[in-house]
Amino acid sequence: xxxxxxxxxxxxxxxxxxxxxxxxxxxxxxxxxxxxxxxxxxxxxxxxxxxxxxxxxxxxxxxxxxxxxxxxxxxxxxxxxxxxxxxxxxxxxxxxxxxxxxxxxxxxxxxxxxxxxxxxxxxxxxxxxxxxxxxxxxxxxxxxxxxxxxxxxxxxxxxxxxxxxxxxxxxxxxxxxxxxxxxxxxxxxxxxxxxxxxxxxxxxxxxxxxxxxxxxxxxxxxxxxxxxxxxxxxxxxxxxxxxxxxxxxxxxxxxxxxxxxxxxxxxxxxxxxxxxxxxxxxxxxxxxxxxxxxxxxxxxxxxxxxxxxxxxxxxxxxxxxxxxxxxxxxxxxxxxxxxxxxxxxxxxxxxxxxxxxxxxxxxxxxxxxxxxxxxxxxxxxxx
Numbered sequence: 001x002x003x004x005x006x007x008x009x010x011x012x013x014x015x016x017x018x019x020x021x022x023x024x025x026x027x028x029x030x031x032x033x034x035x036x037x038x039x040x041x042x043x044x045x046x047x048x049x050x051x052x053x054x055x056x057x058x059x060x061x062x063x064x065x066x067x068x069x070x071x072x073x074x075x076x077x078x079x080x081x082x083x084x085x086x087x088x089x090x091x092x093x094x095x096x097x098x099x100x101x102x103x104x105x106x107x108x109x110x111x112x113x114x115x116x117x118x119x120x121x122x123x124x125x126x127x128x129x130x131x132x133x134x135x136x137x138x139x140x141x142x143x144x145x146x147x148x149x150x151x152x153x154x155x156x157x158x159x160x161x162x163x164x165x166x167x168x169x170x171x172x173x174x175x176x177x178x179x180x181x182x183x184x185x186x187x188x189x190x191x192x193x194x195x196x197x198x199x200x201x202x203x204x205x206x207x208x209x210x211x212x213x214x215x216x217x218x219x220x221x222x223x224x225x226x227x228x229x230x231x232x233x234x235x236x237x238x239x240x241x242x243x244x245x246x247x248x249x250x251x252x253x254x255x256x257x258x259x260x261x262x263x264x265x266x267x268x269x270x271x272x273x274x275x276x277x278x279x280x281x282x283x284x285x286x287x288x289x290x291x292x293x294x295x296x297x298x299x300x301x302x303x304x305x306x307x308x309x310x311x312x313x314x315x316x317x318x319x320x321x322x323x324x325x326x327x328x329x330x331x332x333x334x335x336x337x338x339x340x341x342x343x344x345x346x347x348x349x350x351x352x353x354x355x356x357x358x359x360x361x362x363x364x365x366x367x368x369x370x371x372x373x374x375x376x377x378x379x380x381x382x383x
Contacts, residue, residue, distance in 0.1 A: 052095060055113035060203070062110050067124060069106040074103060075099070076124070085111045085120065098122065135207040137216060141324035143254045144292060145194045148322065152216050166213045167196050180221055182228050186243035191306040191317045193287075198246045198319025199224055207300070208383045227325050234332045243318070249331040250319035254283035257348040260328055263335035264342070264352055269315075271340050279309035287320035295374050346373040 065083050067076060073096045077089030086092055095117055113119060137155050139148055149163040156163075156377040164170060167342035170188065173195045177183045187195040201223040205216065208326075228235070228242075235242055248269060256262045272279055286295050287304035301310045306317035323331075339352040341359035346369050 004111065032372065051091045052117050053087075054116055055084060055087055057114050059112060059114040061114075062112050065109045065111050067104065067106050067109065070226055071104065073104070080111075080120065083111070084113055085115070086117065092117065101125070101186050113356050133206040133208060135211050136204065137207075138204045138324065139200065139202040139220070141202040141327070142321045143322055144262035144287075145197045145200065148200055152213060156211065156213065156216075158213075163358070164194075167217070168194055170195075176217075176221065180225060182242050182246075184222075184243055186241065187318065189317060193307075193318070198322055200322050201227060202324050203320050227328065231329065231332050238332065240331075243333050244315055246323070246328070247317075247319045249323035249327040250321045251279070251281055251283065251315075252330050253323035253327040254321050255281060255342075255344065255345060256330075257350065261342075261350040262330035263333065264337050264339065265350065266330040267337045268339050268342050269351070270334055271338065273314060275340065276313070277340065278311075278313055279315070281309050284309040284316050284320055287316075308323065345369055 003058045057379050063083050073093045077092030081089035104124045129147045135155050150160050153160040200220040205219050252262050255265050284307050285300050289305040336353050341353040343351045343362050345366050351362050
């Protein structure tokens with residue numbers, strides 16, 4: 001006769017085990033569903049966040065965008081995407097709907113891929129269309145203040161000497177020092193040739209109204225400020241002052257032929273300063289001589305000048321050109337190298353060496369290239 005108590009007990013235990021298994025399965029399913037939903041939500045969030053962010057946050061590019069009369073939000077989004085102002089035209093349409101935005105104005109707008117979606121919407125709603133440029137001043141990287149003054153004078157129909165007189169006016173410069181954090185009293189030292197040398201940022205400046213010298217300088221210094229503020233914490237932590245960093249950046253600008261070399265050239269200068277060596281950089285000799293190009297002779301190397309780094313230890317008294325952002329960044333963030341020498345070939349290649357012996361071998365090997373270069377240049381100038 002079967003033992004019903006034992007059978008019941010076995011059946012109860014089996015049912016309990018089955019319930020545990022079911023609960024585990026349900027728990028695992030719920031956990032997987034939760035993880036999946038969370039992943040979808042997280043992924044969706046980051047996807048949406050990405051497509052709503054600016055295309056190129058640090059860009060200075062300005063693009064003319066035409067919004068025709070009667071444009072729908074779909075067509076506006078498509079236009080903005082095609083012009084590279086936003087990442088996704090459909091996302092623009094849904095974002096506008098979500099924000100309940102309307103009242104977009106037709107016209108020609110100047111927009112940048114660095115703008116946020118809200119900034120773009122605000123501009124197109126405002127109807128503040130692009131104005132005609134009445135003056136344009138282009139300043140390439142590495143030119144001297146005299147050249148900048150010549151470009152300003154030409155565009156403003158002034159005499160260059162009058163522009164230079166304004167740029168060198170001590171009271172005017174003092175007022176600028178009070179306005180801009182990166183301009184210090186160091187620019188007014190007696191041996192400085194031009195106080196604003198190195199500080200007028202190289203770029204193209206468009207003006208919608210007839211500008212004055214003061215307005216042009218303000219635009220240039222504002223641009224310098226917008227660049228330097230990105231490195232302000234590094235500047236404040238640097239062993240060099242802001243004036244010394246701009247001076248170093250100007251040497252890098254004049255010596256570098258390729259962006260990849262700038263941080264290495266920067267470190268060579270740092271290494272030589274630490275070793276108490278002369279920097280011996282040719283562009284400072286040219287600046288001391290007052291000529292931007294030409295062959296350098298022994299008398300130039302021997303010339304007594306606070307700018308001549310063949311005679312003056314350390315950095316020159318001030319900048320010798322107006323550097324771009326790559327050179328400024330290189331001065332602030334040099335590469336890691338033990339090199340103490342570099343040699344530039346006419347081809348643009350820069351060769352680095354750790355010892356004078358190694359450097360001299362490279363100079364001897366490629367010196368003929370420079371002889372040919374100067375000879376050809378002389379022949380071309382005679383034709």
